[in-house]
Amino acid sequence: MPYPRLNETTTEKLEQETQALSSFGNSNLTTLEAGKSLSQLNSSVTGCYANGSVPIFLAANDTCILGFFCPNSTAQQPPQFCPPEPRCQVSRYSRGQCPPQGIFEPVVCDAGFYCPPGGKEKIECAKGTYCPMGSYQPFKCDYGALCSSKSQRQVVTVPFGILIAFDIILGLVVAIGYAISAWRKRRKGSYAPVVSDYKEAEDPFGDDVDLIAKPKRSVTTVLENEVDEDLSSNPHFEIYMRFIGRLIKSKEVGLSFEFEDLQFEPKPGKKILRNVSGSIDSGSMWAVMGGSGAGKSTFVNVLMGKTKNTGGSIKVNGHHKDMSKYKKLIGYVPQDDIVLPELTVRENILHSARVRLPATWRDRDIQAFVDSLISCIGLSHVQHSLVGDANKPVISGGQRKRVSIGMELAAVPMAIFLDEPTSGLDATSASSIMRLLRAITKLGVTTITIIHQPREQIFHGFDNLFLLGNGSEIYAGPTSDASTYFATLGYILPKHANPADTIMDVITGNGREYTTDLVWSDQPVEKLIEQWRTRSNFGDYESDLHLAPVFDTSPNLRPTPSRPVSVISSPEQEHILAQTMKKRGGSWPAQMYYCFKRSITQQIRNRNSFFFEIGVGALAGGIIGLSAFAAKGQLFRGLYQKPFTTLSSAVDYASISQVGLLGGMAIGLAASAPAVKVFGEEKLIYARERSSGHSSSAYYVGKMLSVLPRICLSSLHFSVFMGILATPLMGFHQMFAANLLYFFAVYGLASCIGMVVKREDGPLLAVMASLIIGVLGGVAPPLSKVKMWHLEGLWRMSPGVWFTEVYVSQNVLPLEYLYLLDVASEQMGFTFGQYSLDMLMIFAIGSTYRVLAYILLVTVGRKR
Template structure:
């Protein structure tokens, strides 16, 4: 329809067919309001703005939320159309280049840098976010690719060097003169002969050192096996044990720190480091315990799992704890170390009653499972432990030297830069992981080392290698205690002392290992000639072994027999190796006070480690970013076709009668959709920050690491992932949907929604198991999205008196900021305050909204940290 005067008009200027006066004059002032276009009105004429009745076609458009193509009268104001701007009420110009003009534009809005705005633009097409995301992706991929190439070159170089070394050594062993072997009974222990055997050979020595058999083997296998050449060495060489028994070499015998046994490297490298860590003092930890007991109440029933266990553990000796299933071996160790509070009994440390918790920084505990970060290399795991737990006065070079010495001592140098690996990614072998497990505790230069079944899951050769390693560690003067299960004879013989427990947690024997057989033979038990002594003992403790009276003693009778006939519970050799000094308590307290890195250093180490983890799991990060990109694209596609305008409402007074249908719900709905989609994209990713390594935290917390440093390091390390995911989401969304708000606002709101979802997911990861956490995190984030104010609205919540629930949702503040930002563009055209009141939103408070979103995310993380340190307390002891 045209404004031609040929069309019949009423007296008010409205288009009519019969010339009757229709329409309503809505203004007494000349012209019309800013943002509206009234070409027939003048500033001096008598005509006034008039609202005319719409045609059927125009009415239908208005009801559907559209705008009529033409005004319904000569003097009826219309909103300045998209793609044009109206500097005065009766002038209109097309939108110039580098600007965009949404509906009701008075002055063209300048486009942001890196946005496309041709002449007549109704909105801007912002590609800057995509460009920034692409450049960041390209930079990251370049770094990763260059590192991969360097790693491949380095690996090829090492491989070539190993091949050259293997060829040279093979040539020497094949073409050179063979080693002249000592004849039987010549050379005694043969220490000098053993040291002269080439590295490509392995030795096999009988228990009495009567002969030595040299076996050729591939030099390369030293790198592939659990312990290199030592893994194939015989377990029957000279043993370090009690000096009074010829079968044992004693602390200074062939199995001493010189590396004669099959344990791996040479722990003599650690002697200087340990002396320096102790301040060149003669210090050790001696434990004496009396009547230790533990009762557990479950469902109203009290069960005794440990009862009246007494004895002592002496430094410089290796003590084994053995017993059948249900005997309380691990329970005894947990009670002794204070991981479980005992019901009865006393513990004396160097003669003074106390608890091990006080000395946790100088006591190492090696768990049964190989708990470590599998994404890191062997050296990185040990080095991190050393950095955090070594004396704070040590320099970085001293700490790194210690880590390298541990690697050498445990025969791990050749796999130092190998990823530990897991069931999905191949890494080091099982025996090497066990050594890493031990090395992480040796990195703290402890005075005592407790191990829970260190040989479980290993073949007999690898298990023997671990045993020999522990024996050499004992020779450093450490107190070594190990729970052991079904050891082979050579492993059993490596232990100096043994504690045997029967089901019910009572003592059946406690004393030197060599005294166990005579003791039980005195009770009438038989030890078959070719049987493994350890297996026979396990049968005895289970009540299944052969007895002279054909009726073996029950476990309870064995415990009573030990109490009634204690024989030598503590032999002279166990008590004279170390005599506590009168000032031990003060010196140990001073020693503990100087252990461990300061908080700031620990935070940096944890942050660097977490960043390294993410670099090693780049595929997971890429997937997370891609999901954010994909979800942003889906949301953007849902808004295509609106030229960025997703809002319309009643026109400002006095033009309300000419209004289109109300679309004021759309920005609120967008807030809901962003919350839902980000919940799906970020919920599972946020869970992964902590859920997959809670056992690592428990181990480190029990060892004295700072929980706050660990938590902050992991949290800060997640920021790049969060920033990248939110950037890709916002960039593709802004590019496709072309919203009428600047990209910085879109990104800020999106980023803080990601921030909130990550925080909520972190809480969930602390409360439930890993396999359930991802689903529950999404559900919780969906709840936060629902309480955004779209429906039920904030106005409803205020009426019900539960507005606090909505205000705890970060998505409520996101929706309000988004709503307010959209409204600011149209505040001179539409009745935006009425729309805001309908939903309960507060306008023009975007800065407050964003800060509250950030604060809620911080509160989420504070709660998560409280859960981290407050839950599973027993596992952190």
């Protein structure tokens, strides 16, 4: 209703009534007289509209605080409070407002208008400005915001325009990336160098480092001819061999291994390895064979340093050394194909080469080296195809196996361990891989392969055999002597059968059909172990030494095969080896950059997950915005400043704090599940790369930096849709920064969870954790109640409470001239006016999560 102006006659009459009222209040009237006077006031003018209402003076003079409209009050008739009508009372109790209940009663300035200091004018908010309820001056709208005349809030549009531009650019980048990928698949490799360039160059790298002793072994003539044929007929094979020949120098010592009484007992009473002794010369090629549960994988893991032996000793080049220190010089090809499915064949191998080859290699040379390697392992035709996974295969299983082998060969190791490298390969591919392994062995690389029932040609390609049964040695020596050795024990090996199959039958205890000696009918495996141990205890393993078998009483003497003896390196060679290890591997910045680049590529290739996360962020922001849309930006209402506190409606401390609470929980739901996959999907990849000398910190930092663009985009979508609908008083840049840091914190928390739980459990637990830190936001229960419990420190450890405090503080501070914020702060428990501290604490907690995640990454044991 309109606020009436007073004429002079009414003013004079009101002054008289005021004086009479004053006299009435100061006189010693009886109750009857007081009642009579009050009844007379019902029909008199007191300044209140309700009959019988007695006004309460709010000030001694014409005082009108900022944000109020006081059109009629004067120094003689100061602002006053009149008891409200029932409808007005209900409105105020329900956080609403009503027209003034008296002529001199002030009223808060209406939304869409502002009342300059003094409160005598109420001016319409001009276009380009907005005026929330209680404005004493208009708020200037942000550039490009929608602000018509009489606006009580602004609708920001520039961030929305930026969002659309980003989405368009992102769509174009993805489309161009796929177009380039399709084009690369259609063209031939352009990185392959001219063969003559690398034939004539003395040393294209300038790396006069590395290794090793001349190989000492007898090789099957057929395989030697095949290797020589490959070198002469395949130019890429020759290029690859020249590349690694520049890196592996035959004038220096390589890696040889000697082990004595090796044991591994993970828990009392369960021995997996028992007193295994032997030596592996540098530049030799060994096959480790045995039945299931014989201890093959455990033996190789202990020899590599991946598993700590519980007994015995290991020597490297004749010296007691910690094998883990040689991880940069050792390659390991696991039985399972641990490769990144989002990358192409070439990208997987190229990344391995870039982070593990010496930092002095130029990228052009690395590209050429990788191209020649890809050609050698027969993957040129699929080098630009994605690897895929078991659920969505792109290349065949055999090709995936070759990619896994190629990743290790790309590092040019001095010793390479392979677990079932030919499983899943056809005969041609298996032969090609074995010829490549033979070729690099000729350059001095020590090759140890776990293999199960190989083809005869592949079996004869190994220099030596290491046979295990029940965790102990059954035979260790030249492959060519294995048949003779078992023949001395009374086993007759068929001439036209694959000797590998026959030997496997014998060492697994199923060789009765190959012998007539009844001594092997009972516990044959244990007797084979004892036979080898007994023979090994005699002499120096010279080839001319003859010993009778323990279980054979005949006078005939049978030969015992010779056992290779490792070379003891000189101090000078050890120094060179140490320098070699220092030079291996890209620099820390380079490794970090390549991990960052690889992770960005993965995210782009996983476009469905990427766009789904962004869409969920936008949807969550929109839903939170809709929940606050009806408030029209009026998300807080408190007690008015003195002396107008009596005019206050019911306070609303909940709306703005709930927006902060719901915003934090929405961010947690949108970000936690995708964030846990940052590391949860790559535990095996990390374990493989770390075991090969990849810097853990470079890997971790690269992965963390790679998700920052994703966090920014998700936060931008969330903030834009929330800001457009909720239109809070805080600036968009402040809201976006708070949301961004909270995304940052949730990603850090989810990373911690991803480090310690199984991949399938990670998303659910991450969502639960994000909800927990959201509940600790200081809203329910309120932080003021938490302080009474003396648990504020616990709540302050959660980023949710700092995030909610930002929202509450930045939305009430613009109206601090109107409301009693100290009372609101006491009731809510939040501290207003510390935006920088709140933001710093969210960032600090998010960073702490990341430090904890890194510690968990490098310390928590994982199933290999």
